[in-house]
Amino acid sequence: GAVVSQHPSWVICKSGTSVKIECRSLDFQATTMFWYRQFPKQSLMLMATSNEGSKATYEQGVEKDKFLINHASLTLSTLTVTSAHPEDSSFYICSASWGPGELFFGEGSRLTVL
Amino acid sequence: GEDVEQSLFLSVREGDSSVINCTYTDSSSTYLYWYKQEPGAGLQLLTYIFSNMDMKQDQRLTVLLNKKDKHLSLRIADTQTGDSAIYFCAESKDFNKFYFGSGTKLNVKP
Numbered sequence: 001g002a003v004v005s006q007h008p009s010w011v012i013c014k015s016g017t018s019v020k021i022e023c024r025s026l027d028f029q030a031t032t033m034f035w036y037r038q039f040p041k042q043s044l045m046l047m048a049t050s051n052e053g054s055k056a057t058y059e060q061g062v063e064k065d066k067f068l069i070n071h072a073s074l075t076l077s078t079l080t081v082t083s084a085h086p087e088d089s090s091f092y093i094c095s096a097s098w099g100p101g102e103l104f105f106g107e108g109s110r111l112t113v114l
Numbered sequence: 115g116e117d118v119e120q121s122l123f124l125s126v127r128e129g130d131s132s133v134i135n136c137t138y139t140d141s142s143s144t145y146l147y148w149y150k151q152e153p154g155a156g157l158q159l160l161t162y163i164f165s166n167m168d169m170k171q172d173q174r175l176t177v178l179l180n181k182k183d184k185h186l187s188l189r190i191a192d193t194q195t196g197d198s199a200i201y202f203c204a205e206s207k208d209f210n211k212f213y214f215g216s217g218t219k220l221n222v223k224p
Contacts, residue, residue: 006156034211034212042216042217043202043214043215043216043217044157044202044214046211046212046213049211093156093157095157095212103147103159103206103212104159105149105156105157105158105159106156107155107156108155108156110154
């Protein structure tokens with residue numbers, strides 16, 4: 001099956017710093033990728049849709065200046081958490097569409113902000 | 115987003131069948147999915163069903179869809195301890211945006 005990889009899988013940072021998470025589709029081109037956030041023992045919340053070569057589309061309630069998304073190529077989307085604070089600590093998961101109705105997820109990136 | 119609801123916990127004995135239920139509100143959903151998440155890991159696609167189907171079987175997994183009641187279920191036959199995980203149902207209507215349920219934690223007792 002299609003492979004989506006995230007990096008880093010685990011990151012700890014100080015409050016006020018910015019953290020970048022990469023999402024790559026390894027064996028296919030993805031014009032659209034998605035970013036989700038998962039709080040402990042909760043479901044995945046769609047944050048934004050990342051479109052190659054254009055601006056990301058954010059879900060209601062997600063701060064676009066806080067969570068910067070860049071989809072510079074057909075195989076790479078990045079999520080930058082700017083000026084991170086402890087409440088941003090979470091599990092961030094990306095996904096990419098392989099075909100109609102088929103979505104493959106990355107392994108997730110756990111962010112801990114001290 | 116659309117509402118997708120699941121019960122939070124299910125506990126079964128090894129060898130029994132597990133049935134995980136899910137309800138959704140969007141009648142225009144095109145695809146309905148079941149994903150598995152093991153501790154600390156990402157999501158693994160288990161199976162999906164088109165909205166014009168009633169049932170799909172894949173080895174130990176059986177998906178039943180009642181479109182009238184907007185009810186989806188996942189049956190795992192001969193449940194094993196390795197099946198212990200959180201199971202998420204999800205729906206989409208445009209092949210891309212997915213909306214997930216809260217997840218059902220399946221505990222399989224030896």
